[in-house]
Amino acid sequence: MLKKGVKLYSILTGSCPKCHMESMYVERNPYRLVSLFKMHERCSHCGTKYKMEPSFFYGAMYVSYAVGIAFAVAAFVISFLIFGASLLQTFISIIGTLIVFLPVIIRLSRNIWINFFIHYDPSLLRKTHASQNAS
Numbered sequence: 001m002l003k004k005g006v007k008l009y010s011i012l013t014g015s016c017p018k019c020h021m022e023s024m025y026v027e028r029n030p031y032r033l034v035s036l037f038k039m040h041e042r043c044s045h046c047g048t049k050y051k052m053e054p055s056f057f058y059g060a061m062y063v064s065y066a067v068g069i070a071f072a073v074a075a076f077v078i079s080f081l082i083f084g085a086s087l088l089q090t091f092i093s094i095i096g097t098l099i100v101f102l103p104v105i106i107r108l109s110r111n112i113w114i115n116f117f118i119h120y121d122p123s124l125l126r127k128t129h130a131s132q133n134a135s
């Protein structure tokens with residue numbers, strides 16, 4: 001279901017938005033907080049520069065607002081509607097969810113943001129395959 005060539009793949013895995021061949025991040029695990037924001041300068045497969053301009057990823061903050069709301073709504077539905085928690089318990093679970101998932105929310109926002117601007121190029125995958133077959 002989740003395969004290369006679909007934008008969702010790049011968004012969920014944090015892979016290069018252009019070729020989907022490798023992770024944009026130095027450390028794939030977002031919970032290694034020291035390297036949460038550490039990204040490679042360029043994709044070593046297709047040469048795409050991730051940070052297209054200085055402060056490019058500031059725009060991801062707007063996305064993180066929307067992603068955060070999505071997580072909050074999910075926490076609300078699960079605790080209030082499914083488990084029947086009280087309003088206070090629901091509120092606490094929403095705050096807890098946002099704190100626990102903050103690294104994931106930040107990464108997802110960056111992935112979504114960069115995928116607005118850089119689109120998948122299927123020819124890159126074929127090129128890589130061709131060069132692998134040739135060698």
Ligand SMILES: [Zn+2]
Nearest residue numbers: 016019043046
């Ligand atoms: Zn790439």
